[in-house]
Amino acid sequence: MHVIEIRRYPVKSMLGEELPAAEVGERGLAGDRLWAVRDPDGKFGSGKNTRRFRRxxxxxxxxxxxxAPAPTVTLPDGRRFAADDPAGHRAIGAALGRTVSLAPEASIPHYDEGPVSLITTASLRALAALTGDDIQALRFRANLLIDLLGNRFAEDDWPGRTLRIGPDVVLRILRPLTRCVMIDMAQDAAAERNDLLKLLAGQHEMTFGVVAAVEQTGQVAIEDSCTWV
Structure with a gap:
């Protein structure tokens, strides 16, 4: 097994960036989901409605x-603003048709289920076999895509195990990742769909990939080997 994609999302639920390497701390990839769009009532922008999040x-x-000190957000019309710029907040709100601001993480993490999310090419092939077409990894907004031989939902066996990535980083796999409607939405080069969430709900308990806690910090990089410890 080895790492073939690293993705970071500086603002929760926006498109992010693909990286050759990233620092991993206790809360996950440095800068990942550190900022979020916030409604006036304090709920954060997401793909689902919960006590803390608003679709x-x-x-x-x-x-x-x-x-630094804040991410840069590019609007659909090409304008760019720092995430801490009130003018950018107004521009983003105008594009969304609602009043919003952007806020950095405080005492409660912005991520949904855990610090680091992982999926494998084996699971992507397993899902593609069920749908009959290729599935882009970017739909699942995982931090790490691990190349793994086979055609099965390999991560189902991972919770409770400990994974070393490269020379430094050690992750403890916590549980499967529950998915929401975002995996069917159009994003980047991935067109809109209406079948993936239904399929996972019916055949895989609405989960895909896993979430992990960070046992040992360090750097991850493309082509880093992944071994069980």
Whole structure:
């Protein structure tokens, strides 16, 4: 097994960036989902409605890239704003048709289920076999895509195990990742669908991939080997 994609999403539920390498700390990839779009009532933009999150259609029209002291957000018309720029908040709100601001993470993490998300090429092939066509990895917004031989939902056997990635990073696999309607939405080069969530709900308990906690921090990079410890 080895890493073939690393993805970071500086603003939750916006498009993100593909990286050759990334630092991994206790909360996950440095800068991942560190900012989020926020409604006036304090709920954060997401692909689903929960106690903390509010579904906000249109967030996939924006792309966020890491920066200091705040990420840069590119609007659909090409304008760019720092995530801490009130003028950018107004522009984003106008594009979404609602009043919003962008806020950095406080005491409660912005991520849904855990610090680091992983999927494998084996599981993508298994899902493709059920749908009859190729499935783009980017639909699942995972931090790490692991290349793995086979054609099965390999991660089903991973919870409770410990995975070393490269020379430094050690992850403890927590549980399968529950999916929402975002996997069917159009994003980047992936066209809109209406079948993936239904299929996973009927045949795979609505899960795909796994979420992990960070046992040992460090750097991950493309082509890093992955071994069980």
């Amino acid at each position: 906000m259609p249109g967030l996939f029209d924006f792309r966020a890239a890491s920066g």
